[in-house]
Amino acid sequence: MDFGPHLLLAVLEGAVGAAVLALTALGLSLVFGVMRVVNVAHGEFFMLGAVVAWFIASPIAAHPAIGFVAALAIAPLVAGGIAVVVDRLVLKRVEYDPEATIVGTIGVLYIIQQSALMIYGPEARPVEPPFNHRIALPWVEWGDSGLSFYYPWGLSTTSYKLFVIVAAVAILVTFWSVMSRTRLGLIMRATQLDRETAVAFGIPVQRVYSIVFGFGAALAALSAVLIVPIQQAHYLMGHDPLLLSFIVVIIGGLGSVRGTVVAALLIGMSDGIISVFLSPTLSKILATLLVALVLVFRPQGLYGKKMA
């Protein structure tokens, strides 16, 4: 393939990654923004989403779309439910102390991951996509007769990948309208802005925390259900999304929704594009170092306010 079609392919792959990453990172960012704690187990809720999706979709023999839609509805509920339990049993007991929460959620990370290993096993298993048409993409070329279209070999995407992008955008818009237009969103924003005052105004902050923590985990699980027909479900799959979400949330500014989405596009696209042209390991090394340095020299991120 020539450079042009190759780049287009890389951009398409990057866009799918970016869409899913934006959803995952948004969950982490929401939890950090409202509760001021870092959920290190976030990647495991992502993994839970994919594994639960496999458990739901694989026994259903009918059209794969039925299993997929069921997984889309149930997996986030399961992950969210487990997150609420974690919040009640662990985070509430340590009174949301930032350092104790990190140590505690590292423990939760291992518990969820190893439970998945025991129940689901070490294999990577695919979930069938609800629909999957190959779409060849055209490219332009200066030929003898001027500008002409042609279909380069290998330049194609699938309808499912395009669906992932559209679905992610739809979820992002829904999330944004919930946060800005509904009473629940108002309560969450009030708690984020000033916990003390929110308590004084009779907002049940403890319940808001549980909801936010569950909601964050559900977002991670939802994005995993979207990606699992493309990637396979595996008990260690939570590692990369966690790291990338960290990167996104830090670059975007901890707790800033707009920054998170912009950074997810930036990181997801460049991760996709760079790893097509460079070795994926090298691109990860560069990205990780870059993020560490952003945190060192500009701890508030691109859009965030100065953090305490």
Place this chain on the structure above:
Amino acid sequence: MTVNARSTVLHLGLIAILIVLGLVLPTYHQGNLARILVLATYAIGFNVLFGYTGLLSLGHAMFFAAGMYGCGLAMHLADWSVLPALGMGLASAAALSLVVAVLALRTIGVAFMIVTLMFAQAFFLAALYLGEWTGGDEGFVIAQARRQLAGFALTEPLTRFFAALTVFSVALLLTAWLMQMPFGRILIGVRENEERTRMLGYDVFRHKLLAVVISGTISGGAGAAYAVLFGYVGATFASVQYSIFPLLWVLLGGMGTTIGPLIGAAFMFYLIDYASGLTNAYLLIVGAALVLLTLFARAGIVGEIRKRWVPWLP
């Protein structure tokens, strides 16, 4: 007896008990104990920063691995003998910890944890990327014939045990002494109240910097010793898990106590050893231990003993 004299007796007594254990235990447990002593040295290094200075690093595996690779590569690729290679390991860890300290100490709290985590991740990925020399995931084995020190074969179980005990004892006595010096007191001051320590006129940044370098160098020394004594170097030792382990050992044993790291490392080692006979999901134990510790015993085993019965425990 003064408190200092009591702690000297405690530490020398502990070392004496370990010598006896090394002589009487069967070979299997002797080997385990040698491994525990080296890992406890790593935990002692971690404890200098976490337990005494109050800085939680989630990236200590990079210091452990820097020592390990510095020493292992010098022996494996450049055919160095044991002592200069150990020196190389210490120097690599010291240099890396200085660079990381200068950068990471610009941040505090959660940001410090994430920055150290990120640097360690970059180090781990670099170890994989440079697989041509490091062997990546598979790592490399240091030839038995190279692992000789002053005519002693470090591959022989009893010699290896005493070599591990020497490394551990040096780290234990060094940190115990350091924490009785004004320098150590200032570190504890930083942990308890950074602002007040600064107000009293101490250079907080310089002390934190030295704490990271000392902590990183001890951890690197443990990594170098591990490479020499057990003859294997691999990228696993640079992974996130190996940053979490010392945290777990120190939390379990008791942060800010001199003997806590050994107690925690020994306890977890045998717990995991036992659990991995039952299931391959033995890391579940690690997770459960972390959650239970955060919830119920933040002071750890030695910390609780100190709080309840023996207030002078160092």
